[in-house]
Amino acid sequence: MKPTAVVIGAGIGGIGTAARLAKNGYSVTVLEKNDQPGGRCNQIVRDGYRFDIGPTLFLMPEVWEETFAALGEKLSDHLDLRRIDPTYKVRFEDGLQLELTSNIGEMQTQLEKVEKTAFTGFLNYIAEGSKHYKVSLEKFVGRNFYNIFEYFSPANLPLLFQLKALSKHYNNVSRFFKDERLKAAFTFQNMYLDLSPYDAPATYSLLQYTELAEGVWYPMGGMYAAIQALVKVAEKLGVKFIYNAPVKKLLVEGSRIEGAVVEDGRTFTADIFIGNADLPYIYDRLLPDRAEAKKLDKKLYTCSTIMFYWGVDRQYPQIAHHNVFLGGDYKASFDRIFKDHTLPAEPSFYIHAPARTDESAAPKGQDTLYVLVPVGHLDENGDQDWDAMVARARRKVLERLSKEMDIHDLENHIKLEIIHTPKIWKEKFNLAKGAAFGLSHSFWQVGYLRPHNRHAKYKNLYFAGASTHPGTGLPIVLLSARLTTERILKEMGTITEQNLVKAHVAAKA
Numbered sequence: 066m067k068p069t070a071v072v073i074g075a076g077i078g079g080i081g082t083a084a085r086l087a088k089n090g091y092s093v094t095v096l097e098k099n100d101q102p103g104g105r106c107n108q109i110v111r112d113g114y115r116f117d118i119g120p121t122l123f124l125m126p127e128v129w130e131e132t133f134a135a136l137g138e139k140l141s142d143h144l145d146l147r148r149i150d151p152t153y154k155v156r157f158e159d160g161l162q163l164e165l166t167s168n169i170g171e172m173q174t175q176l177e178k179v180e181k182t183a184f185t186g187f188l189n190y191i192a193e194g195s196k197h198y199k200v201s202l203e204k205f206v207g208r209n210f211y212n213i214f215e216y217f218s219p220a221n222l223p224l225l226f227q228l229k230a231l232s233k234h235y236n237n238v239s240r241f242f243k244d245e246r247l248k249a250a251f252t253f254q255n256m257y258l259d260l261s262p263y264d265a266p267a268t269y270s271l272l273q274y275t276e277l278a279e280g281v282w283y284p285m286g287g288m289y290a291a292i293q294a295l296v297k298v299a300e301k302l303g304v305k306f307i308y309n310a311p312v313k314k315l316l317v318e319g320s321r322i323e324g325a326v327v328e329d330g331r332t333f334t335a336d337i338f339i340g341n342a343d344l345p346y347i348y349d350r351l352l353p354d355r356a357e358a359k360k361l362d363k364k365l366y367t368c369s370t371i372m373f374y375w376g377v378d379r380q381y382p383q384i385a386h387h388n389v390f391l392g393g394d395y396k397a398s399f400d401r402i403f404k405d406h407t408l409p410a411e412p413s414f415y416i417h418a419p420a421r422t423d424e425s426a427a428p429k430g431q432d433t434l435y436v437l438v439p440v441g442h443l444d445e446n447g448d449q450d451w452d453a454m455v456a457r458a459r460r461k462v463l464e465r466l467s468k469e470m471d472i473h474d475l476e477n478h479i480k481l482e483i484i485h486t487p488k489i490w491k492e493k494f495n496l497a498k499g500a501a502f503g504l505s506h507s508f509w510q511v512g513y514l515r516p517h518n519r520h521a522k523y524k525n526l527y528f529a530g531a532s533t534h535p536g537t538g539l540p541i542v543l544l545s546a547r548l549t550t551e552r553i554l555k556e557m558g559t560i561t562e563q564n565l566v567k568a569h570v571a572a573k574a
């Protein structure tokens with residue numbers, strides 16, 4: 066008889082783990098709270114406008130290729146990927162504009178206009194980012210740590226220094242650029258990991274390398290096309306998805322999970338359980354132990370976002386596919402978000418306009434605009450007036466578009482408006498504190514120090530997703546699915562270490 070698994074949540078981490086387990090001979094059922102898969106990587110289609118609600122940057126295509134290969138498929142048979150280059154248009158309040166691009170000549174012209182030595186700084190910075198990316202992926206992000214000695218092993222300790230894990234990113238970027246705007250242009254991406262560059266380890270220059278060298282991609286049909294492709298592959302492998310099935314409790318017996326009870330009373334039993342719903346939420350709401358839940362509550366969480374999804378009845382060609390607007394006082398704005406859990410006085414924001422690349426995102430001649438404004442996560446003890454913050458964020462976005470892009474009439478052309486606040490991230494996807502990206506990635510919350518992908522007490526409860534190892538972001542969560550599956554197969558005796566290596570080599574080939 067086949068071993069059985071129940072996965073709680075059909076986010077990318079849940080789908081990825083389910084498909085990999087099915088490929089390895091498991092009979093897998095996925096229980097999803099909502100009426101469709103994808104979790105944060107979801108979409109809204111209304112009145113001809115199609116919005117990806119969360120991720121918009123398809124990064125690290127090699128990780129996606131490995132996932133599909135491990136499932137016996139070819140990524141290019143499922144997704145039509147287009148490279149977006151320039152990656153972003155970055156705008157500063159003083160009028161400076163930069164187009165971040167993999168075109169080295171273009172970068173040189175733009176950077177030298179701002180600062181004479183900036184191009185040399187840029188080349189060195191990207192070279193360092195490349196080293197950080199490769200070493201991190203091989204030695205820290207792409208592997209499991211089964212004990213603290215493996216993590217802080219004599220072989221790994223020198224790497225922590227090589228990766229500048231103990232230096233601050235902002236201090237480090239100052240070695241390459243003097244101009245404050247350039248320092249901002251090459252560190253704001255830390256926001257995705259929910260770290261202020263003033264606190265983030267300098268290791269995270271790997272993000273800028275990934276975007277510029279490995280590329281920012283877009284799957285035609287939208288990011289949700291990637292979820293649909295993965296679900297199709299999982300179903301082909303026999304995975305059964307059950308929607309509108311919120312798990313309300315995990316039944317425990319000694320050191321094992323015996324079943325997952327759904328709101329309507331059905332109980333699903335299995336040999337193993339995989340929690341893909343946000344890990345702190347699972348500890349807090351589905352398991353009995355309070356002490357662990359309380360410890361997790363005290364950890365650092367990522368920021369949240371106010372989102373505007375606008376269906377617009379005309380197009381503004383001056384808006385590119387990816388647009389970043391950096392706000393006034395860079396340091397103060399991170400402090401407002403991460404320390405005060407609020408909206409900065411001059412908020413930075415990002416606009417996604419996918420119809421520039423993919424006409425199917427909006428009715429002909431019209432536009433689909435997604436505006437993401439980073440904001441603090443929900444704070445039970447704070448004084449957070451979300452209506453006021455939403456109104457201010459909206460006003461600031463419209464003001465900057467008017468002042469810097471000559472877009473004065475957008476408000477009159479918004480035919481459809483959907484707004485998401487941190488409360489919606491929490492209610493819709495059960496994200497602890499409405500933190501959009503899960504647990505933070507500070508030095509003390511990564512690697513072996515991040516909540517582990519197997520429960521310490523319940524030996525048949527595993528985790529895959531943004532708040533366990535290795536962390537957030539679609540490709541990193543796909544790695545989480547791979548690592549969790551490998552751990553399950555190893556611990557359940559379904560696969561030997563040697564077979565694992567063989568499987569990797571085969572998937573890579």
Ligand SMILES: Cc1cc2nc3c(=O)[nH]c(=O)nc-3n(C[C@H](O)[C@H](O)[C@H](O)COP(=O)(O)OP(=O)(O)OC[C@H]3O[C@@H](n4cnc5c(N)ncnc54)[C@H](O)[C@@H]3O)c2cc1C
Nearest residue numbers: 074076077078098104105120121122312342530531538539
């Ligand atoms: C605004 C935003 C922008 C982002 N931009 C990018 C980007 O450009 N590129 C990138 O790579 N990443 C990006 N990310 C991060 C990325 O979306 C996440 O890291 C990733 O989607 C997390 O996947 P997951 O499987 O861990 O969790 P989730 O997507 O949260 O999936 C968990 C699933 O569990 C379900 N669930 C919860 N509770 C229960 C329950 N009790 N019973 C059953 N099911 C349950 C949820 O409904 C959900 O479907 C972004 C995220 C956000 C929010």
